[in-house]
Amino acid sequence: MNYTGFASLYDYLMADAPYAGWLEFVKESVQGQPLHGLKFIDIGCGTGELLLLMLKQGMNGTGLDLSPEMLTIARAKAEEEGFSPLLIEADMTNLPELDEYDLVTVFCDSLNYLRSVDDVQLAFAGFAKQLKKDGLLLFDVHSEYKVNEEFVGQTFADADEDVSYIWNSFSGEEPNSVEHELSFFAKTESGHYERTDELHVQKTFSINQYCTWLEHAGFKVESITADFTQNEPTDKSERIFFKAIKL
Structure with missing residues (x-):
């Protein structure tokens, strides 16, 4: 899904989205590392709301999305705030050779748009290639519930x-x-x-399936939590958060 007609309405309709919660998850996940200068790529960045929040923390970021319309809006918003991040139009299942990052983020259930096992595995392999050794992959997905x-x-x-x-x-x-x-x-x-x-x-897929595919892609799963808390998922959790480390 490239959000072609949706792009101009996206920010209006996502006005109550928990961007601050995703940012807090990033802060908690880096475990006290200084955010300033931390090199990251936000995959499925959309119109750049979270990307901008992370840039305002002094992080060094790149945004990637399948939708050129979304990226056009993201660029205008970034320039208005005095930022000029690299923005890349690409499919997360076929990532170009970019750079080595400290952090890869894939939030707002972007990964749930991948509907086959092969596509999820291709995405995880691509994320691993973007990360330095011991770099972090942070993402969330809708639960089966x-x-x-x-x-x-x-x-x-x-x-x-x-x-x-x-x-x-x-x-x-x-x-x-x-x-x-x-x-x-x-x-x-x-x-x-x-x-x-x-x-x-x-x-979506089961937590065990995501863990297996992460391990096959060269990650160690560090934590699995739910619904913007530090709690483990239950059978009625709605959003599952993964923190994985590249080995």
Whole structure:
């Protein structure tokens, strides 16, 4: 999913996203290392909200996303704040040779857009190639509970003067997958509303599967927590966080 029509609405609709929580997870995960100068790449950076928060900590960052529209917005926002990070349009399953980073981040369930075992394994192998020895990979995914109990069969909607949406979620064709059918109605300068339709398909896997694939890619799984806490996942956790170290 490249968010082609969604890019211009993304920040509006993600206004309440827990970016501060992801930043805090990064801070906790580096275990007291100075953030200033820490070299990172944020994969699936979208419009750059988290990327900017990390840059403001003095970190040295690169952003990568599949959507050129998202990256255009990210660049404008970064320049407005006085930053000029390298922004790269690429697929996380086929990463170009970039640099050696201290940290790779993949947040906001970006990894859930990879729907095959091969794609997840290719992504993990690519992440490993971007990291220095003992570098960190931090990412989160939707849990199986979240996909099957909190998404499938649900309808979400919001009506606002400028942007309204209807979001229906259906069971995907594969186990632990979900299809999100979204319709957005955005007010134009003329006062009319323009409709944009998107289909987003996400899939998740078990914690054990992610751990096995990480180990095969040359990582040691350091911790697995849930829902922006230090707690281990339960059978009703919604978002699973992984911290892995490149061996």
